[in-house]
Amino acid sequence: MITSSLEKNQKLDRWTRIIGQRLLELTAILSIIFLYLPIIILVIYSFNESRLNAVWRGFTLKWYQSLFEGVAGQADIATQQIWNALFNSLWVGGISTLAATVMGTLIGLAMERFRFQGKSALEALLFLPIIIPDITMGISLLIFFSLLFQLIQTLTGVRLVLGLPTVIIGHIAFNISYVAVIVRTRIAELDPTLEEAALDLGANEWRTFYRITLPLIVPGIISGALLAFTLSLDDFVITFFTAGVGATTLPVFIYGMIKLSVTPAINAISTLMLVASLVILVSSLALQRQKT
Amino acid sequence: MNAVELVGVSKVFLGKNKREFRAVHQVSLQIPEGEFFSLLGPSGCGKTTILRMIAGFELPTTGEVYIQGEQMRDRPPFHRPVNTVFQNYALFPHLTVAENVAFGLEMENLPRQQIRTRVGDALALVRLNGLEDRRPRQLSGGQQQRVALARAIVKQPQVLLFDEPLGALDLKLRKEMQLELKHMQQQLGITFIYVTHDQEEALTMSDQIAVLQEGKVLQVGTPTEIYEQPNCRFVADFIGESNFLVGRVIEQDSGGVVVLVDETLPISIPCSETFPVGKVVTLVIRPEKATIHPAHYLDQPCLAGIVTEVVYLGTDTRFVIRLTPQSTIVVRRQNIYRSNLDCFAIGESVQIQMASDSIQILGEGQLLPSQTFTASRRENR
Ligand SMILES: Nc1ncnc2c1ncn2[C@@H]1O[C@H](COP(=O)(O)OP(=O)(O)OP(=O)(O)O)[C@@H](O)[C@H]1O
Ligand SMILES: [Mg+2]
Numbered sequence: 001m002i003t004s005s006l007e008k009n010q011k012l013d014r015w016t017r018i019i020g021q022r023l024l025e026l027t028a029i030l031s032i033i034f035l036y037l038p039i040i041i042l043v044i045y046s047f048n049e050s051r052l053n054a055v056w057r058g059f060t061l062k063w064y065q066s067l068f069e070g071v072a073g074q075a076d077i078a079t080q081q082i083w084n085a086l087f088n089s090l091w092v093g094g095i096s097t098l099a100a101t102v103m104g105t106l107i108g109l110a111m112e113r114f115r116f117q118g119k120s121a122l123e124a125l126l127f128l129p130i131i132i133p134d135i136t137m138g139i140s141l142l143i144f145f146s147l148l149f150q151l152i153q154t155l156t157g158v159r160l161v162l163g164l165p166t167v168i169i170g171h172i173a174f175n176i177s178y179v180a181v182i183v184r185t186r187i188a189e190l191d192p193t194l195e196e197a198a199l200d201l202g203a204n205e206w207r208t209f210y211r212i213t214l215p216l217i218v219p220g221i222i223s224g225a226l227l228a229f230t231l232s233l234d235d236f237v238i239t240f241f242t243a244g245v246g247a248t249t250l251p252v253f254i255y256g257m258i259k260l261s262v263t264p265a266i267n268a269i270s271t272l273m274l275v276a277s278l279v280i281l282v283s284s285l286a287l288q289r290q291k292t
Numbered sequence: 293m294n295a296v297e298l299v300g301v302s303k304v305f306l307g308k309n310k311r312e313f314r315a316v317h318q319v320s321l322q323i324p325e326g327e328f329f330s331l332l333g334p335s336g337c338g339k340t341t342i343l344r345m346i347a348g349f350e351l352p353t354t355g356e357v358y359i360q361g362e363q364m365r366d367r368p369p370f371h372r373p374v375n376t377v378f379q380n381y382a383l384f385p386h387l388t389v390a391e392n393v394a395f396g397l398e399m400e401n402l403p404r405q406q407i408r409t410r411v412g413d414a415l416a417l418v419r420l421n422g423l424e425d426r427r428p429r430q431l432s433g434g435q436q437q438r439v440a441l442a443r444a445i446v447k448q449p450q451v452l453l454f455d456e457p458l459g460a461l462d463l464k465l466r467k468e469m470q471l472e473l474k475h476m477q478q479q480l481g482i483t484f485i486y487v488t489h490d491q492e493e494a495l496t497m498s499d500q501i502a503v504l505q506e507g508k509v510l511q512v513g514t515p516t517e518i519y520e521q522p523n524c525r526f527v528a529d530f531i532g533e534s535n536f537l538v539g540r541v542i543e544q545d546s547g548g549v550v551v552l553v554d555e556t557l558p559i560s561i562p563c564s565e566t567f568p569v570g571k572v573v574t575l576v577i578r579p580e581k582a583t584i585h586p587a588h589y590l591d592q593p594c595l596a597g598i599v600t601e602v603v604y605l606g607t608d609t610r611f612v613i614r615l616t617p618q619s620t621i622v623v624r625r626q627n628i629y630r631s632n633l634d635c636f637a638i639g640e641s642v643q644i645q646m647a648s649d650s651i652q653i654l655g656e657g658q659l660l661p662s663q664t665f666t667a668s669r670r671e672n673r
Contacts, residue, residue, distance in 0.1 A: 196349055197382035199369040201396035201447065211395070215386050 039274065046267035063268040082269055085253035092164060092239075092249055093232040096171035101225040103172070104179025105217075111180070112187040129177040138241030141170045145242065162244025170242040171232045178231065179224035182288065186220025187213075219287040226284035230277045293361055295451050295483035296323040296346060296374075301355035303341050303507075315341045317507040318355070323485060323500075325450075328477050330486045330494040333504035334530065339487040340379075342504075343453050346485065348372050360450060370399070374451040375444035379459055381436045383428035389439050390415070390424035396447045414446035417476070434465050445476075451483045458493070470497055491531045495519065503527050525654055528576045535577040535621045538657040541567045549653070551575060554616040559595070561651050574657035579624040581650040584611055587641040595644040597621070599636050609633070613642060 046064070049057035066079055110116070111123065129137065142162075149160045190213070198208040236251040243252060250273065254266050303316040316338040323329045331339045344350045345357055348369035357364045359373060375396070384392050393414055397407045415421055418438040428436055437457060444452055457473075458466045474497050477484045488494050494501050495515045502512045503526075511523045522528035525536060539553035548562035551573055559575065567573055587596065600620065601612035604627075611623045623644060627633060636642060 191380070191382065193378050193380060193382040194384060196347075196369070197376070197378060197384070198395070199349075200347060200374075200376045201443065202370045202399035203395070204368075204370050207399065212384060 042267055043271050043274070046264060046271045048264055048267075051264065063264045064272075066265055067268055067272075079265060081248075081253065082250075082265065085248050085250045086269070088164060088248060089233055089250040092167050092171055093229045096168050096175055096232050097225050097229045099168075099172045100175030100179050100228050101221060104176045104224060104228075105183045105221050107176065107180040108183030108187060109213075112184050126177050126180055129174045130181070134235070134237035137174060138170070138238040141166075141173065141238065142241040162242060162247070164243075164247040166242045166244065167239050167247055167249065170238045171235065174235075174238065175228035175231060178227055179221075182224035182227065183217060183220045186217045186288075190216055223284040223287035226280045226287070230280050230284075233273065233277065293325060294322045294358070295325040295327070295360065296485065297321070297358040297361075298342070298346075299356045299358070301342070301345060301352045301357065303338070303345060303350060304353045315507055316345070316352075319504075319507070319509050320355075321502055321509065321512065323483060325483055326481050327499045328474065328484045328486065328497055330488060330498040330501045331504060332488055332491060332494040332501050332531075334489060337504040338507040339489070339504060340455055341507075343376070343455055343485065343487050346451075347374055347376050347453055373449055374453055375447050375449040376453040376455065377440045377444050377457045379455045379457065381428075381440040383436055383439055383443075385428055388425050388427060389420065389431070392428070392439055393443045393446050396443060400447075410446055414442040417445065418442045433460050434469070437461065437469065441473075441476075445480070445482075449482065451485060454484065454486045456487055456489070458488075466493075473497065495531070503530065505530075521652060522576060523654070525574055525576075525656060528652070528654070533579050533622065535575075535579065535582075536657075537575040537577065537615075537619055537621070538659060539573065539575065540659075541569050541571045541573060544569050548648075549573075551653075554618045556616050557595070557619075559651075561648050561653060563653055565653070565655075567653070567655060571655065572657045572659055574654040576652040576654060577621065577646060578650070579610070579622045580608075580626075582621065582623045582644050582646045584613070584623045584625055584636060585643040585645060586635075587643055589643055590645060595621075595646070597642060597644060599638050599640045599642055602634075602636065602638060604633070611636060611642075613644060615644075 045056075047059050047061065049060045049062075067082065069079065107122075107126065111119065111126070145162060145166050153159050194212055194216070195208050198212045199205070203211060234251065235249075236255065239249050239252055240255075243249070248256070250269070254270065257263070257266055298319050298321045301316060301319045302314065305313045305315055307313050319338075319342060321329075331342060333339055341350060345352050346359070346364075348364065348367060348371075351365065364372060384395065387395065390411055393411045394407050397410060402410075411424075412421075415424065418441050420435065420438050420442065423431065423435065428439065431439065437460075440457070454473075458469050461469060470493060473484070486494075486497065495518075498515055500512060500514055501518050503510045503518060505526050511518060511527050513521075518527065518531055522531065522534075528534040528536070537551075537553045537559070539551040539557075539559070541549050542552045542558065543550035543560075544567060548560060549567055550558050550560045552558050553575070561575070595615055597613040597615040597620075599611055600614050601610075603610045606627070608624045608626045611625065612620050613623060614620050621644065
């Protein structure tokens, strides 16, 4: 009696387990399709012969070709603008990444290595740019800049306007947090006795940092920088609010183009950006995983 | 001159919610030059903290550390003439073996040629030639240990500090390294301060041992002193095996005392110290210092009891013998002859003989409640 009900239970258990497993697998597959189908379609249509996105007319590389004609200066104005926007994106990404990496690294170090007043407050503040909506950040930056420019104008008479510099400042603002968080994780994993060993062997604090700490956290710093660069390349909302006229980055430009007419060149350039982002992101992850 | 001297050193850590934790309490030690000095004690007794205060990673809350007679309070670790071999070795993972060993010399800005020769010498000393270009993670635990040693020795410090350096090695390698370290210390003439929780290791290697408990030094002495004349029950218990018999002094004269154990068993011991009659004392008897005989074997007065446990251990056999209803004693007998390996069986009456001068008396102890109970019942009768 008891054994048979036990057997029954076991059988039931096995079935629920199997069904549960299948359901989980199905959900996972569906979510992946849901996530990636639009992207896959985008990639496919970047090879579409037709000017209209909706219909498939056959395989072509001409949209990629038209992009690269832009380099030779033979392209139409639209492609020329795409290249301009791309150049702006790279410029903003490069500068903001550099600045955010230096500052984020220093903050990460300070957070992990020192005790100071208001540390927990800083910790919370540091996470804020990661969690607050981009739109909030964009609007607040816009208000900040206009107030600042007004102040400067009344004080010195110089009239400043929004442009690439303001975009760069905006990007630095949100990138610092990401870099700091990643660098900090790396430092937390670092065995503190390594630094003590260096001090013990006669290295002062500066040489200890330069010879031991820095080389060991470099993978974290690079991976933080790569992440910052991708985030900066991809950012639309904050850029949109801080860009002003003429300071168009690629995402902003693409958005503007969609409203006019969608050329498949956009699909091509989006695909290229996707590939670039993927490469950067994967190397960033690989560096984070790398063991000391 | 003392290589290292601690004067009234205490360390208080501020824990979470600002609670104070006294890790080291009023420790004063003099460590002579060229000596192998061990800090021995159970986990958490403050050994590492003391070592870290000597190395300069922690500052004493009160008290002072002197190295070669100089006060160290304002000296950061990189200006102290000591080097440390860390418990987990703390080798730099991004540097090769040779670079690890060279690191300390580069910090002294020595000429490159000199660094190369000294690194070579140090690696030869720890027998690691040929592994110069490996990374630490490509080495076995024993080899890593040697790199850590070479990295400290190459600096030619006055004092070397070791924090349980052999803790991660297997028993055999550990024994080998113990001998090797001891030889190296004698050869180099450097002062070694060696932290361990392994009493056997401390006994075999040290010139002097300080036994610690809960941040306090209980006893400092040579291995023989610590083993033969422990000054308290903790030391006697922590180092080697000990029997403790608690009793009251019932007679006392110039030659010694008579202690009544469990109200039934008088034991007379010669001693120079005086203990007042009625004082509760503890007798410490090492198991190997008592011999076991068949009942009525000796006609002089000695302890008698009944065997309750026999454990064969190879080189010797361990007997547990009940002396009184409350107390037992452990006796070890070397297995010299095969013929009488099992001459004492459980339940057998035996006699125990001890050289009375090998019993140590401690002026501390507590009678068990049952003993006081028996005592008072007797008085009621
Ligand atoms: N930085 C610290 N903050 C707070 N408490 C500490 C700190 N360092 C050590 N302690 C405490 O001080 C006590 C002594 O620590 P210590 O590391 O010196 O022990 P130990 O004798 O080396 O032990 P083990 O044999 O386990 O290494 C422990 O109870 C420990 O929890
Ligand atoms: Mg320790």
